[in-house]
Amino acid sequence: MSIKNTAYRRYKIIDSMLTNKMRRYPTMEEIQDACFDQLDKLPSTETIQKDIRSMKEYPPSGFEAPIKFNRTKRGYEYTDPNFSINNTGLNDQDINSIKEAIDLLQSISGSRVSSKFSHAMEKVLSSYREKFPKTDYKRQIIQADTPPTSRGFEHFDLLFSACRDQIPTSIVYYSYRNRKFKAITIHPILLKEFDNKWYVVGYSERHKGMRTFGLDRIYEPHLLYKDFIDVNKEEKDSYMNDVYGVYPLNNKGRQKVVILVKPLATNYLQAYPIHESQHAKKHENGSSTISFDLIPSMELIRLFMSYGSEIRVKEPSWMIHYIEKSIK
């Protein structure tokens, strides 16, 4: 059973009083007063007695706290002078849960889990090494697609801070397509992963609108003292949710896209829908007509082309021509 937050705050107060070597054997009234001072609410005698009982219970509901009323001193004490609920920290169940979470996160994210997180968790678990030798969690039971560390990933933490704290950031950006460098101030909104590549999305002063920048093409980002330009929610939501992929095609608004899909590809697209607007109408022979309502992107076109003859674009006409031209 989990400990309620308000009760836990009282436990911390009781613990701090019982571990205070300068003022030992606090009385019930003193504990009540301390709770009132720190929590702005006077707990009843029954509440504190119940708290003490709970603290004495075995984990996970309690802390196995050796609390005793000292009749001579007419106050409470820990019979083990070194005891504190802060020292009990994590129990075996807690540690196992954390380790499972770390394993899962590392399997899913691989090198993308920032080193600061790994370091922090190492610190947390370091006290428990004796109980859990390293070897017991080395057997991998989840494998996800984890690419080697990519160029530009070293900017992840800085750009994460910029997004979190809404800090305009100057970057140098190299366009693979145009083969040109540009210095750009962006007002970053979020970091996005797509197809094992990381991008930062935000308002670009140079483009006067939302843009996406691949981390692999960013050089020397610097956080700036400058007012943050926030994009209105509607534009932000549309940019982030109406697109499959990361680079919406210029001048192509949200529109209907229809594809004819052979049976094999139908199975995959039914199992793994690519966009929330996806709507499929299955035909008798197992093929389907699938429609989307989204902003077309290069990634969407590439996905369709990757299925070869399994997928044929039916609408819009410009996309049909674009694909035909690309194939030639």
Place this chain on the structure above:
Amino acid sequence: MMKSTNKTILFEIPDREDPNRNPKLLRVVMSNEFTRIDFGYSTLRIYDRGGWIRIAPHTFIEVEGTEKKYKLTQAEGIPIAPVQHYFESTKDWQFFSLFFEPIPQENCVIHIIEEVNPDSNDFNYYGVDLVMNQGNRIREEVIF
């Protein structure tokens, strides 16, 4: 003339008359300890496998209207001559930064001179206009 306090100021250099200039001058960073200039270079087809780049050790900054030369102190992403960085293809690129002695933090026009009598291969840039209120202070403290 407007004077700023001693902070690190970053200037993004707008595309100049010749946007195809190569290397492209991208940013100037003014601090108490150095002046940093960021460049981006895209290799050209005219050179075999994209050719090579390097920067002359005697490269300096000149502030218009003054005689002092601010010396090159460090280079990142580009070797200092006689060492050369060889590219592998005509589609390569290189971001690099040159560090010079600090110039005064005030409105100024600077020239970046690799060779006083340059040929077409030298990196000389004239008339880079730095207006203090068009720059932005860099946040030095970053909380991750």
